[in-house]
Amino acid sequence: xDLPEIQADWLTPPDLATAARVQRDLxxxxxxxGPDGPVRTVAGVDVSQFGRDPSGRVFAxxxxxDAATREVLEVGTAMRVAPIPYVPGFLGFREVPALxxxxxxxxxxxxxxxxxxxxxxxxxxxxxxxHLGVLLDIPAIGVAKSILVGAPAGELGGTRGxxxxxxxxxxxxxxxxxxxxxxxxxxxxxxHRIDEEAAVDWTLRLGGRYRLPEPTRxxxxxxxxxxxxxxxxxxxxxxx
Numbered sequence: 110x111d112l113p114e115i116q117a118d119w120l121t122p123p124d125l126a127t128a129a130r131v132q133r134d135l136x137x138x139x140x141x142x143g144p145d146g147p148v149r150t151v152a153g154v155d156v157s158q159f160g161r162d163p164s165g166r167v168f169a170x171x172x173x174x175d176a177a178t179r180e181v182l183e184v185g186t187a188m189r190v191a192p193i194p195y196v197p198g199f200l201g202f203r204e205v206p207a208l209x210x211x212x213x214x215x216x217x218x219x220x221x222x223x224x225x226x227x228x229x230x231x232x233x234x235x236x237x238x239x240h241l242g243v244l245l246d247i248p249a250i251g252v253a254k255s256i257l258v259g260a261p262a263g264e265l266g267g268t269r270g271x272x273x274x275x276x277x278x279x280x281x282x283x284x285x286x287x288x289x290x291x292x293x294x295x296x297x298x299x300x301h302r303i304d305e306e307a308a309v310d311w312t313l314r315l316g317g318r319y320r321l322p323e324p325t326r327x328x329x330x331x332x333x334x335x336x337x338x339x340x341x342x343x344x345x346x347x348x349x
Contacts, residue, residue, distance in 0.1 A: 110218045112209055115244055120206050121192040128199050129233060135243050136234030143302040144221060144248040151176045151315060152219035153324025154211070154241070156204045157332035159340070165191040168339060169207035170331035172324060173219055179315070179323050185214030186335040198232055198257070201240035208241055221303070221311065222249040223324045227257050228300035228308075230275060230283035242301025249300030250308040251283070252325055256296055261285045265294055270313060284309050292320045 119135065122128040150173055157168045166188055173183040187210030191203040204226075227236025228251025235243075236257065242249030259277030269290050275283040275298075283298035286309055297312050299305050315322040321329065 110212055110215045112213050113245065115209075119244060120202065120209075122202065125193075125196065125199065128193070128202055132199075132201075132231075132233040132235040132240075135240065136229070136231075138243045139229060139234065139239050139299070140302045141229070141299050142304045144307065145302070146220065148176050148220040148248075148311070150174065150182065150217070150219050151221045151223065151311075151324050152212075152215075153223050153225075153322070153326070153328035154208055155225040155325055155328035155332045156207060157329075157336040159336065165194070165203075167191050167204055167207040168332055168336040169204065169211040170328050170335055171208065171211040171215060171219075172327040172331050173215055173217070174324055174327065176220070176315075181327065183215050183217070184331050185211040186331065187211040187214060188335075188339060200226060201235065201237040204237055205240050205244065209244065212245065219247065222247055222300070223252050223312070223315065223322055224249055224300060225252060225254070225321075225325045225329065227251045227253045227296070228283070228298035230257060230259060230277070230296060230298040232258050236298070236300075238298070238300030246301070248302040250303060250311060251296075251298040251300045252312055252322060253283075253296040253298070254293070259283065267291050272309065281305075286312060288312065288316050288322070289318075289320050295320070 189207035224238035228238035238251030
């Protein structure tokens with residue numbers, strides 16, 4: 110798919126102060142409603158890295174599925190060197206450059222993207238799902254496995270579909286969602302061009318057998334496989 114032109118600071122800011130300002134600015138561009146059109150294809154995205162890799166290589170995968178059948182239609186992969194070290198709250202600047210390159214390897218644009226990470230449930234309102242969604246201007250959902258900020262507003266039931274709000278500074282920023290009976294919950298939030306109710310609905314609709322929805326589960330597997338293949342010299346994908 111064709112990628113939009115992106116301002117340099119939105120991907121590689123010179124320092125964390127600039128990065129924080131960029132996050133606040135881009136958070137103001139998040140559209141918290143939608144999606145506006147039919148969702149026929151969905152993409153899951155995730156990254157993988159070698160443990161204690163001083164080079165900072167990020168291995169990204171985007172897996173495109175048919176929304177109705179969950180058939181895998183395409184897989185895009187790319188490796189990029191992270192422009193900044195890992196700093197909590199600034200994950201997007203490490204991972205989004207590689208993810209954008211992986212999106213560029215696809216032949217078509219997804220109707221909806223599920224991201225392994227936070228959307229607007231972030232100190233400055235721009236987790237990686239929101240960061241990616243705004244840059245691509247594509248409906249995006251953050252499906253995180255742990256809390257970054259906030260606390261559940263109540264006790265979560267043990268059955269699939271149980272949910273409570275995740276609240277921070279007096280407002281709801283995500284939904285604590287039980288995606289499978291008696292497993293740890295997910296933290297689902299708007300990324301861009303989708304409302305919270307639709308984000309939860311799609312997360313459940315695309316899940317069932319596992320804790321993770323199928324798109325991000327497949328992307329997790331693809332990113333790990335790409336990293337392992339790169340280590341053996343057998344990888345196919347974009348790399349710099």
